[in-house]
Amino acid sequence: MARPNGSRSYLTPQQERELLHELRLGVSAHGWEGQGWTLARIARVIEEKYGVRFSVPGVWYLMDCLGWSWQVPRTQAVQHDEEAIAAWRTQTWPAVSHSGRP
Template sequence: MASKGREDHRVGCCPSGCGAWRRNWIADRAAHGWVEDRRWTLTRVTALIAELFGVRYTPRGVAYLLRRMGWSPRVPVHRAAERDEEEIATWVKEVWPNVKELWRPVEPG
């Protein structure tokens, strides 16, 4: 007798559920309880998929799923609140050439 597979076989959250999942993905992270750090980590995406679809994935499985959907990891750029772009541009134009010249490679010999 050949096995018929699992009785509770589920296809997963895609492709039929992708629309709902993407809408929740784009929604404010605070709505899902992540107020202080609003980045979407694999663990958080795993929890969201389990909550929305009742399907459990490992974080690695979620990474494969996201890759198939065309998503890629992004890390936000952290910049100081006091950052002054004009002052930085002035420094790069006036000071950096002098500093760069001091760090010229030493010629062998």
């Protein structure tokens, strides 16, 4: 992959494809738990696998060039209970939100 200034990437196109495959395997395949990929984690995988050290901004740039974007996963608590939430909104919240008002 060529950079905007014309210089070559530190990774070959084959290495870039391999990296994307590694990232799709997920963080647990690389020994981490939860929270997904961070730029620092990606930099570590690149260094361990290819012996190339990237700065965090360099990883950001690389991932952008490879079509990956910064995203925060949407998560929901395991104990999420719509009925309990509805009851809280209709019963508990009105009782506490108006208390102490003149």
